[in-house]
Amino acid sequence: MYKYDQYDQAMVDARVEEFRDQARRRLEGKLTEDQFKPLRLMNGLYLQLHAYMLRVAIPYGTLNARQMEALADIAEKYDRGYGHFTTRQNIQYNWIKLEDAADILADLSKVEMHAIQTSGNCIRNISADHFAGAAADEVVDPRPYAELMRQWSSFHPEFTYLPRKFKIAVIGSETDRAAMRLHDIGIRIVKRDGEVGAQFYAGGGMGRTPMIAPLIRDFVPLDQLITYAEACLRVYNRYGRRDNKYKARIKILVHELGAAEYTRQVEEEFAHMLSVGVEPPLEELARIAAHFELPEPLRRPGPRAGTPLTPERIKNIGVPGQARDGGFEAWALNNTHPHRHPDYVSAVISLKPAGGIPGDATSEQMRVVAKLARHYSFDELRVMHTQNLLLPHVAIADLPALWQALDAAGLGSPNMDTIEDIIACPGLDYCSLANARSIPLAQRISERFAASGRTEVVGELKLKISGCINACGHHHAGHIGILGVDKKGKENFQLSLGGSEAEDVSLAKITGPGFDEDGVIAAVEKVTDVYLATRADGERFLDTYRRIGMEPFKEALYG
Amino acid sequence: MAKDIGTSPDEVQFRFRDDEPVDHGTVTVDACCDQTNATAVRIEPGDDARLLLPFLDRLALVEVNFPSFGDGRGYSAARILREAGYTGELRAVGQVLIDQLSHMRRCGFDSFAPDKRLDEDDAARAFATWVNVYQRAADRRATIADKRHEA
Structure with missing residues (x-):
């Protein structure tokens, strides 16, 4: 994991002092609320419906046990004893007092954390594949590049008052687990003839006008990575x-100019920038990369890549003949991901208990997870964009003990990528932009499917709920998407099908007229009925939808 | 003759240059491109700073106007001029706020004429906010990465 040196620490410390000074000047009336707003936003502080919300950055979703414990402490000391993990791999606290904000930032800086640029019209916290450095299918670990870009984008003098927010995701596999092409810039680190470089996609995004980012350059050499990003920006x-404001994201620029013309302008700027010399020395990338070397036991033998765990293999984990709760096997099958080392897996910790609030964790749960990370995963943890947590490097032999501890803490749901693994925005329960409540809907759907035992039968089905057209719940990218709208003062929910944020990226299409809350739950059940009745062998919901199209679903819903 | 626009030397609150300030008005970018003798020009957010590149030798003052502090195009304009070798005065005018001074300085601005005068102590603190910097920019300061890898 990356560790701050004296410079990184000094930058974060300086930022805390800067914010303290800004808050003072606001209180003294030297700053108007209009002037203060972008400053507090760039320190992660939003004004929501009931209170301030503070969004803390977890760069590329990676953190250690001590940092997780600090997050737990903050939830207890300054909030109501819980936090909410987000689709940007960050954490949000929903009940913050403005006068505590500077102290919270100071607490964070003690564990090499911050809330820098987690909001505002600037380059936001950079996200990455949550299985980075662990996945069997990985070509290159994307995190060193994400860290290089974190430093470059922090306090960037030219790009702090952009037209709108700017989100960057970095992956290093063919498989896309970071919704890379739905970002303002998506980067895939690739290897070509042994040389490592970066593929750049630009102009993707969700929101009111969802767009899939086109490829704008197939290979940027590593010693020009920052220069190219600077030209794009x-x-x-x-x-x-x-x-x-609603046409200010880069996706609109790329769309209006056309990808070819945007690319031409970037290339021209890039050629100029190369002559200016803005690239950090290449040794810096090597220095950063050294921080991300695999823990020693994972380097030998091999590493040969692992394969998915099979039911047979799971039965033989640990002591042969040992009595075991049935829940373990389902969890080990569903919530683990193949590791580059054959004796290890990555283990997903679901924050989606049936009937629970997606992404919420109590301080107590955070502490449990921190302890388990120390014990079973080389002191490393990840936040997933699906609002779950994961331990990247777990020995297969340790899985039964790990599961027991998770289950005892209410963290053992075996539902990764199932219909219970719902992404939902905070919605009208917290957010001042929302038109509808997302959380109660997510709770009812997961409860319903868990109770009927259908979750397992349906298998992989990504359901995503947004409480307004800003699409924080990624409904455009859901196999099933639900969008809450306001219809004459009443909450109404539009259903859409066929979206994907993965390497087979696509945007979901609306089925037809919307439903009330009960109606949309029934509608979700109906579309899964159609799927179960029509699916061919091995087909996921999304595959069946793509094969048979919208009509059979419409027929079932409205016919 | 283009109408005089722009700030006068007494409106400049902070200046990091030793030469005498230009004491006549500025012209628009369009006017500057049309007339061959203007030595001071004012860039508005929508103007393309690169149109000025053929005239940099004769320019002594470029004002970059920030009619709204949230419009960050002027930061790019400033860097573009410095990257092209402009060494004259580069003045940020309009809604220039305390918390923007350090970034503006990094982008190459060396004088500041805020439309509302800023508190001197707050400004001094703001200019000194960043002892170290992550990016290469127009101020040519050695970056943190440079310092990490000094021989």
Whole structure:
């Protein structure tokens, strides 16, 4: 894992002091609320419906046990004893007092954390594949590049007042577990003839106008990575629309110019930037990469890549003949991911208990997870964009003990990528932008499917719920998406099908007229009925939808 | 003759240059491109700073206007001029706020004429916020990465 040196620490400390000073000037009336707003936003502080919300950055979703414990302490000391893990691999606290904010930032800085640029019209916290450094299918660990970009994008003097927010995701596999092409810039680290470089996609996003980012350059050499990103940003900063907040994201610029013209302008700027010399020395990347070396036991033998655990293999884990709760086997089958080392897996910790609030964890649960990370995963933890946690490097032999501890803490749901593993935005329960409540809907759907035992029968089905068109719940990218809207003062839910945030990226299409809350739950059941009645062998919900199209689903819903 | 616009030397609150400030008005980018003798020009957010590149030798003052502090195009304009070798005065005018001074300085601004005068102590603190920096920029400061890998 990356560790701050004296410079990184000094930057974060300086930021805490800067924010303390800004808050003072606000209180003294030297700053108007209009002037203060972008400053507090760039320190992660939003004003929501009931209170301030603080969003803490977890760069590329990686953290250690001590950091998780600090997050637990903050939840207890300054909030109501829980936090909410987000689709940007961050954590949010929903009940913060403005006067505590600087102290919280100071607490965070003691464990090499911060809330820098987790909001505002700037380059946001950079996300990455949550299985980075662990996945069997990985070509290159994306985290060193994400860290290089974290440093470059922090307090960038030119790009702090962009037309709108700017999100970057970095992956290093063919498989996309970070919704890479639904980001303002998506980067895939690739290897070509042994040389490592970066594929750049630009202009993706969700929100009101969802777009899939086109490829704008197939290979950027590693010693030009920052320069290329800087060129992408400069063209956007100069020409992105500022006349309309809803048309200000880079996706609109790329769409209006056309990918070819945007690319041409970036290439021209890039050629100029190369002559200016903005790239950090290549040794810096090597220095950062050294922080991400695999823990010693994982380097030998091999590493040969692991394969998915099979039911037979799971039965033989640990002491042969040992009595075991049935729940373990389902969890080990569903919630583990093949590791690059054959004796290890990555283990997903579901924050989606049936009937629970997606992504919420109590301080107590955070502490349990921290302890387990220390014990079973080389002191490393990840936050997933699906609002779950994971332990990246767990010995297969340790899985039964790990599961027992998780289950005891209410963290053992075996439901990764099932219909219970719902992504939902905070919705009208917290958010001042929302039109509808997402959380109660998620709770009822997961409860319903868990109770009927259907979750397992249906298998992989990604359900995503947003409480308004800003799409924080990624409904455009759901195999099933639900969008809450306001219809004459009443909550109404539009259903859409066929989205995907993965390497087979696609945008979901609306089925037809919306439903009330009960109606949309029944509608979700109906579309799964159609799937179960029509699916061919091995087909996921999404595959069946793609094969048979929208009509049979419409017929079942409205016919 | 283009109409005089721009700030006068007494409106400049902070200046990091030793030469005499230009004491006449500025012209628009369009006017500057049309007339061959202007030595001071004012860039508005929508202007393309690169149109000025053929005239950099004769320019002594470029004002970059920030009619709204949230419009960050002027930061790019400033860096583009410095990257092209402009060494004259680069003045940030308009809604220039305390918390923008350090970034503006990094982008190459060396004088500041905020439309509302800023508290001197707060400004001094703001200019000194970043002892170290992560990015290469127009101020040519050695970055943290440079310092980490000094021979």
